[in-house]
């Protein structure tokens with residue numbers, strides 16, 4: 183599991199740890215980890231040209247101490263102070279003592295740099311890059327240098343992943359003590375490049391559970407449902423899919439495709455696209471409805487390609503089993519109806535649908551994904567999976583960590599991909615997973631399947647993604 187903590191929490195933890203250590207220990211630990219990653223990226227440190235962009239805080243201090251370590255190993259290190267007079271004094275002395283220097287012409291050293299360290303701002307940064315930093319960030323980007331952000335890319339918001347102005351685009355980020363939420367959530371996530379965590383001993387001082395976490399292979403493997411020796415198909419769970427319409431039969435077929443790969447014992451389809459479903463999946467049980475007469479299920483999925491049918495959504499929500507609501511099903515949704523349900527509800531909007539539910543613009547949701555998903559979960563008293571390149575899953579209880587899916591891929595931005603996801607997550611609900619687990623595991627397998635299906639670098643169809651779910655499941659269970 184990868185955990186992320188907010189800046190204020192990190193500051194408290196650092197203060198507690200610092201009180202037990204000689205002065206400067208933490209910064210030296212951070213700088214040593216940072217220098218090691220830089221050395222790794224450079225391959226050969228001796229003779230390498232390194233430029234440090236140095237802001238006025240401790241983030242700049244980290245860059246200067248790391249620069250000093252690289253200078254001791256023979257790198258040519260130049261510092262570019264953005265706030266001369268307010269530069270970290272100890273760090274600057276360490277750099278010059280090790281043979282580094284302050285650049286006379288920042289743009290000249292940036293043009294020929296092999297590696298640029300972004301130490302402009304870390305968790306103390308507010309807003310985007312200031313005007314004086316923008317041309318320097320652009321010059322760094324325009325050079326052939328590898329850009330390494332210290333703690334987080336300057337200009338991105340540590341706590342929310344928002345980018346409120348210009349920010350520095352890094353190839354790699356070296357973060358300290360714990361991940362910051364912004365490193366895992368778009369849009370900031372895309373500015374961070376590859377993220378490496380340096381342990382500075384903060385672990386015992388950080389709260390558990392964290393506010394945000396990202397499942398890894400082994401976490402997902404532990405959550406996957408496993409049929410036992412005595413399982414029959416009904417004990418393994420039956421998932422009911424209410425989807426598709428005369429106009430959109432394909433959504434029904436794709437949702438059933440996802441459901442069949444999600445570990446439920448059987449898939450019951452209810453709706454107007456039964457012929458299309460049976461033609462593709464003879465193993466599906468079909469019924470023309472209404473849902474209450476279709477037979478027992480352990481979870482329902484309602485919405486993909488459904489068209490305008492508020493009555494059927496209401497009927498499904500009246501059931502006593504977990505319900506996943508997606509796509510068209512989200513349109514007629516009333517918070518009170520969802521809040522009053524006796525069983526779990528999982529809502530799976532994309533940014534546009536989330537915006538409509540919240541009454542804000544789509545751009546607002548995309549810019550502030552974490553706040554949006556938390557707000558929806560609180561308002562509806564439901565688990566909410568906000569789709570996108572960094573899918574988030576929030577629980578109605580705000581003290582439960584929000585899950586961020588690290589397995590997204592842009593290839594999944596294809597028609598019908600969400601239908602497969604809803605079937606898959608619904609199937610996991612029917613197999614007995616809690617709503618947050620079902621959502622996070624489904625997003626993970628779906629992302630991995632999307633990556634596998636696009637493995638040859640070609641566009642993928644949603645059917646190919648569904649077909650690849652089995653392989654992803656197997657790989658998560660037995661990696662290697």
Ligand SMILES: NC(=O)C1=CN([C@@H]2O[C@H](COP(=O)(O)OP(=O)(O)OC[C@H]3O[C@@H](n4cnc5c(N)ncnc54)[C@H](O)[C@@H]3O)[C@@H](O)[C@H]2O)[C@@H](O)CC1
Nearest residue numbers: 208209212238239240241303304305306307308310312333
């Ligand atoms: N506290 C500690 O013991 C440790 C802190 N560490 C580092 O310290 C960082 C936090 O240091 P600080 O609290 O000094 O904060 P920062 O270095 O992140 O930034 C604070 C400074 O930047 C200025 N600033 C704010 N927004 C700005 C903007 N948009 N453009 C330009 N300047 C801006 C502020 O006026 C302030 O002077 C962490 O991110 C991490 O890199 C690490 O060394 C690990 C140990």
Ligand SMILES: [K+]
Nearest residue numbers: 300303332336
């Ligand atoms: K930084």
